[in-house]
Structure formats: structure tokens, C-alpha cells
Amino acid sequence: MGIIGQNGAGKTTLLKILTGVKRPLTGTVILDGNCLDTLSRKKIAAIMAVVPQNTFIPPLFTVEDVVGIGRYSRRNNRFTESFVDRIAIDNAMKRTGCIRFRDKIISELSGGERQEVLIARALAQEPKVLLLDEPTANLDIMHQIKIMSLVKKIIQKSGFTAIMVIHDLNLAARFCNRLLLLHDGCMLAEGCTAEVLTEHNIDTAYNVKCSIQFNSVVNAVQVTVVGCTDSNLNNCLNFDKG
Amino acid sequence: MTIFTKRYYVFLPGLGLFLALSVLLSIMIGPVFVSPVSIIRLWLEWISFGLIPSGVSDMQRTIVFDIRMPRVVLAALVGGGLAVSGAAMQGLFRNPMAEPYVLGMSAGAAAGASFAIVLGAGAIFGIFAVPALAFIGAVVTIFFVYSISRTDGRVPTETLLLSGIAAGFFLQAIVSFLKLIASMETLREVVLWLMGSFSGATWGSAGLASGPVVLGTLILIWLSYELNALQFGDETAMHLGMEVETVKRIILIAVALITAVSVSVSGIIGFVGLVIPHIARLSAGADHRIQLPVAAFSGGIFLVIADTLARTINRPMEIPIGIITASVGAPYFIYLLRRRKKAISWW
Numbered sequence: 392m393g394i395i396g397q398n399g400a401g402k403t404t405l406l407k408i409l410t411g412v413k414r415p416l417t418g419t420v421i422l423d424g425n426c427l428d429t430l431s432r433k434k435i436a437a438i439m440a441v442v443p444q445n446t447f448i449p450p451l452f453t454v455e456d457v458v459g460i461g462r463y464s465r466r467n468n469r470f471t472e473s474f475v476d477r478i479a480i481d482n483a484m485k486r487t488g489c490i491r492f493r494d495k496i497i498s499e500l501s502g503g504e505r506q507e508v509l510i511a512r513a514l515a516q517e518p519k520v521l522l523l524d525e526p527t528a529n530l531d532i533m534h535q536i537k538i539m540s541l542v543k544k545i546i547q548k549s550g551f552t553a554i555m556v557i558h559d560l561n562l563a564a565r566f567c568n569r570l571l572l573l574h575d576g577c578m579l580a581e582g583c584t585a586e587v588l589t590e591h592n593i594d595t596a597y598n599v600k601c602s603i604q605f606n607s608v609v610n611a612v613q614v615t616v617v618g619c620t621d622s623n624l625n626n627c628l629n630f631d632k633g
Numbered sequence: 634m635t636i637f638t639k640r641y642y643v644f645l646p647g648l649g650l651f652l653a654l655s656v657l658l659s660i661m662i663g664p665v666f667v668s669p670v671s672i673i674r675l676w677l678e679w680i681s682f683g684l685i686p687s688g689v690s691d692m693q694r695t696i697v698f699d700i701r702m703p704r705v706v707l708a709a710l711v712g713g714g715l716a717v718s719g720a721a722m723q724g725l726f727r728n729p730m731a732e733p734y735v736l737g738m739s740a741g742a743a744a745g746a747s748f749a750i751v752l753g754a755g756a757i758f759g760i761f762a763v764p765a766l767a768f769i770g771a772v773v774t775i776f777f778v779y780s781i782s783r784t785d786g787r788v789p790t791e792t793l794l795l796s797g798i799a800a801g802f803f804l805q806a807i808v809s810f811l812k813l814i815a816s817m818e819t820l821r822e823v824v825l826w827l828m829g830s831f832s833g834a835t836w837g838s839a840g841l842a843s844g845p846v847v848l849g850t851l852i853l854i855w856l857s858y859e860l861n862a863l864q865f866g867d868e869t870a871m872h873l874g875m876e877v878e879t880v881k882r883i884i885l886i887a888v889a890l891i892t893a894v895s896v897s898v899s900g901i902i903g904f905v906g907l908v909i910p911h912i913a914r915l916s917a918g919a920d921h922r923i924q925l926p927v928a929a930f931s932g933g934i935f936l937v938i939a940d941t942l943a944r945t946i947n948r949p950m951e952i953p954i955g956i957i958t959a960s961v962g963a964p965y966f967i968y969l970l971r972r973r974k975k976a977i978s979w980w
Contacts, residue, residue, distance in 0.1 A: 412868055436874030443872070449864045451919060460862050464874025469858040470922055516873070 393563040393584075394556045396573035397597050402556045405573065406524055409554070410441055423519075436464035440513035442506075444524040444556075450498035454508050457497065458483055461515030483514035487541060503534030510541065521546070523555040527562060535559070539566045564588055565611040572596055588612055641923060648930035652709065655934050659705045659941040660697055664948065667693050667701075704834035707842060708940040708954075709933035711831075711899055712909075714846040714891040716932025719906030720913060720925050721853045721884055724860035726790050732906035733892040736778050736797035736885075738771040739903075740804035742896040745770025747811040747823050763826065764838070764897040771893035774800055779885065787878060790867070828953030829900035831940050838898045849891035850929055856884055857921035902955050904962030905932050911969060 394402050407413040409420060411427050420427035423438055440461070448457060461483065462476045472480075484490035489507040497505065506526055513521055523542065527535040543566050546553045557563045563570060563584070570587040572580040574596040580587045593601050599616050606613045660672050674687035675697050687694070718733040725731070734740075745766035749758075758765075778800050782792040808827075812820055859880045862870045870877050895902070913928035939957045946952055 410872060412871060432871060432876045433874040436872065439872075441869075441872040443869060446869060447866055449919075452864075456920075457865075460865065460873060463858075463862050 392552070392554050392569040392571060393567035394554065394571045394573065395558075395560060395563055395587075395596075396579075400573040400596070401576040402573055403524060404576075406441075406522060406554075406556055410439060410522060411435055433464045436516060436518075438518055439520045439522060440516040440518035442509050442513045442521065442523040442526055444526070444528055445502075446509070448497045448505065448508075451496055453494055453496050454484070454489055454500070454511075455480070455493045457508050458489070458511045458515050461512035464516060479515050479517060483511040486514060486545060487511040501534075503530055503537060506530065506534070506538050507541070510538070510545075514545070519551060521551050521553040523553060525556050525558055527557065527559060535562060542566070560588065560593075560614045561611075564613060565609050585612055588614060644917065645926055645930070648927065648934070652930050652934050652937070655937045656705050656709060659708075659937050660701045662941055662945055663696070663701060665693070665696055667697055672697055699836075703836050703839045704831040704940060705937055707834040707839040707898065708831050708936045710839070710843055710846045711895040711902065712905055712936025712939075713929040713933035714850055714895055715902065715906040716909035716913070716928040716935075717850045717853050717925050718888040718891045719932075720910035720921065720928045721856075721860060721888055722906070723910050724857075724863060724921055725881065725884055726794060727864060728794070729911065730907070731794075732903075732910075733888055734801075734901070734903070734906065736793065737774045737800035737804060738889065738892050739896060739901045740801040740808070741770040741772075741774025742767040742893065743770070743827055743901060744804045744807045744811075746826050746897075746900075747808050747815075750823050750826065751811045751815040751819050753819075768893050768897035770804075771896055772889060774804065775885065775889045775893075779882075787867075788881060790881075825953060826900050827955070829902040829955035829958075830943070830951065830953050831899050832944070832951055834898070842894050842898045845890045845894045849887040849894075852883065852887040853891075854922075854925045854929070856880060856887075857925045860884075860921040860925075900953070900955065902936070902958055904958040904966075905936055908962045908966045908969075909935060911966070915969070 394405060396402050404413060408415045411420070411430075411432075414428075422430065422435065427435070458480050459472070459476075462472075462479060465479070466476055467473060481490065484493055487507045487510050489504065489511050492500070492504065497508070500508065510521075510523075510526070521542070526538050526542070530538065539562055542553055542555070545551060555563075555567065557567070567584055569582060570580070570584050571578060572587050572592055579596055580589075580592050588603060590601055590603055593599060593603075593614065598619060600618050602615045602617055603612050604615070605611070657669055657672060661667050661669055671687070671689045671693055674685075675689055675694055677685045678687040679698075715733055719731070722731040722733055722735060723729060726735070745768070746763050748770070749763045749766040778793065778796045779788060782788050782796045784792070808823075812823060815823060859870075859875060862873055862875055863877070863880070865873070867877050870880075892906075909932045910924070910928050913924045913931055917923045917927040936954070936958070939954055939961065943952045943954045943957050
């Protein structure tokens, strides 16, 4: 599922609430049938893994170290690695492809490679749900497609659920089954991609006029922004006013 | 990656041996030279409850057991404890300048001790006044710093650091004031105390210090895996499954325990907590599970040697050990910085 919305609509806040980092003002989060605040951090981590956006990773750690720390919630012995840990780490690295540079240190990796490592770390946790915060931000178009395809492949193969905050509507349209559109801290629309991505919804949420067409090449709707609500691009730029 | 590599099995026992040798050497050296054989014989006699007579003169026995051993043992304990605390603080704050005193504990202890010395609490409360007040000063300070840094149930590390610095400044002001109103003698006593020394070590103080210091050290070594995970940031550590605030609290309590006890028995000894962790990291790697034990042994060795120097360089006068550690520590630290800039900032 993709979480989309304007800057400041509350996407990252929602993610923080879902992972228990922030407390909601009202209501509770229910994870696997249990209230989030009754679960210990370790139990939450066993179900839910987070792939953060462009986060800081200590630059001198190796890829293997970083993926290895994903086993924190699963390890039985903190000083040695068990067989199970080893397998989980290797599998995580294989599935994301970062096994090919497992001994490299983080500072030597490109943005796309770093994302692969972060996803591998989340996989090493052996979660049921994957939460991703703008995994494609700051990536070039090749790596964007690569990461999105990777996530899609992972959830198809393992039966995970992935919840992803994403900025790029077209990537969301292409890769997400369901969308949650946020506006002003509230849910504006939720449902299948095609249901949510309507010209009206996007107008309300983003204050833009757009044209939505089905693109049979990628087998998904694609959004093309035509102009601001004023339907005159010049009026969107408020420089000359006041 | 397992830490029980060949390196671990060779390196650590090697360091342990080195520590034992330093201890032996330190006990040997002094105004009266005691041969290593005599020392070992005395130990054997002690362990065997007198069944294996040492044949060593009473004077030598007194020198070894009552004068030198307490201070050497204390030096090893304090050195190891401060080094491990320093490594833990650097890991917790993700800052290479962090060290055990960074939350104001040294300033708090200084204020407590100065208070005791200048206002003559010793006359009323006896010889325990100064260490006790130093301990109380340190503990109250860190408690205060922690409490004012708490927002929304969380204690962000940046806030802790800043609060500690602020508290430190304030307490230094109190110490300066106390120095101002002190008489010449008490002033000298305060200044000497602040520079640190093991000359007052007794089995009483060594025994009292050993429990908390060893306990604190073991707790920190146990939490070294947590320290690894904390390098990724508080939020990531939370996502990985760590109860971050609880872990932080335990680490700070352990550090406070070690530091407050160390400072109260031996004054403020700097640089051990700052430089030794870096040396340990450079030689043993940034994995805290190895770095902390290495730091513990290295710190012990360093302080035992420093203490030996402190009492032999300018015989019969003793140079306060804080001067030795700073004189050796600072240049070496600069040398390290120039050679391995990258490794000092490991994050």
C-alpha cells in the first residue's frame, strides 16, 4: 500500500505513529490483533521492519555489519552469531542483491546501493510487514525502478505486506495495489489505485489540475500535472503578487 | 560476525597478562625495591592463608600489602572503569569527544569535595567527608542533568550533552567561589584533590570502590551490543527492537556508578576516559563488544603505569596523577588525530 499526499499532509507522521515512535492524539494502532502500546519493542520488531529514508548509517560499518544489526530483535546470543542468524543475513543480502558488495563499507556505496542495504537489514529482521519511508527519494530513475521492483518482488514472494510513503504518484500508481491519500492530516481516500487516483482527488489533495491516462506499456494509470488549480501556471507563482 | 575470533582469544588474554605484569612492576618500584620473587611469594602466602611461608621481612610485607597494593589495585580498577565508561559514552552520544565527565559529574564531585574541604566538614564528619560529598555531588549532578533533559518521556542525547555542559559550567563557578574563600591550606588541599591521586588508597577505599566499578563495567560490557545498534540513531534502534530509553538509562547509571565512585576515591583523573577508548577502537575495531573489554584492560594498564610514574618521577614528592595523564594523553591524542583522522570519527 502506498501512502501519498502533499508535503505536510502527515505521511511521515502517520508512519511514525504506525511504528510506535509517536503517540497518536486519539485512537490506537492495532498490530496483529494487539494494541501497539501493549507490545514490547522486540515484539513489534519481530512483526514490523522499517526502511527509513536517507537515514544516517555509520560510514565505517560494512554492508554485512549493517544487515547484521537487523537481527537485533531475533538474536539469542548477543556475542556470537547463530546458524539461523547467519542464514537470515545471507538470504537478506542475496534477495536484495547487495551480497555482491558485502564487505564494502557504507561510505563507498551509491544511494541506490545504500537503499538495497537498508532493505536487506529490514529483511534480516524477518518481519511480516515492511514499512518504507520514501525509498525512492533522491534516487535516479534507474534506481527508482530497481528499488520499487525489488520491494514488489519481495512481497510477492514472501507474502509480506509493504506500506510505503511515496512522493512520486506515477511510481505509486505502477507498483502499489492500494493507496491511502492523505490531506491535511486526514484520510481523503483509500482503496485500489485506480479508485484513489482521480482527477478530483488529486485536485483536492495537491491543488493541481491533472490528466490521468492509462498507460498500457506499464499497465497502470499515469498522472500528468497540467497546472495549478487556477489552471493557469502563471498564477501559481505568487512572486508578482504583493 | 562473531566476535570470538582468533584475534579476540589472543589479544585479550595478552592484554590481561600485560596488566598483571604492570601491576607486578608497579608493586616492585618504590623507595624500597621489592623483588618480584618476594611479591609472588607474599601472594602465595596470602592465598594459602599462611600455609606457604614467604620468608619475606615484615617491612616488605607491609610495604607490599598495606602501601603499594591498595593503590595499584585501585589504579587498575579506576583506569579500567573510566576507560570503559568513556567508550560507552562515546558510543551513546556518537561523539568522539564524549567521556565520563561530560555530563557534569566531575564538576559535581569537585563542588562536593571543595565544599567538604573548604568548610571543614572533615573535622566534623571525619575522613569520609570528602569522598562522600564528592560522590553525592557527582550523583546529584547527573540525576539533575538527566531530569532536566527529559521531554515527553524521552531523553534526547543532544539535550543531555548540552545540559551536562551547562551544569558543568555552573558547578565550576561554585568551585571557583569556594577556592576564593578558602584559606591557603585548604586551597592547596582542594587543588591537589582536584588533580587526582592514589596516594590515599587503602584497602578500605579499594574494597569499597571495587564492587561498584566492577559491576558497572560488567553491565556496560553486557550492553555493548546495544551500543552497536545505537550507532544507527535512536529511532532506528527503536525500529530494530531496542527499548532505547531503558538502555540509555542503564548505561548512564552504570557510567555514573563507576565515575562517581572513582572520582570520590581518587579525585578527578582526566584523559583516561577520553583517549583510551580511541586507542582501543583503533586497535580492536569499532565493534563495542570487543572495544569495551580492550578499553578496560588498556585503561587499567595506563593508570597503573601513570601512578607508578606519579610517585617515582619526582621522589619523594608525588606528582598528582591528573597531570601525568594529561601530559601523556594530550600529545598522544593529537598524534592519533593526525595519523588516523578518519578512524577518530567513526560515524
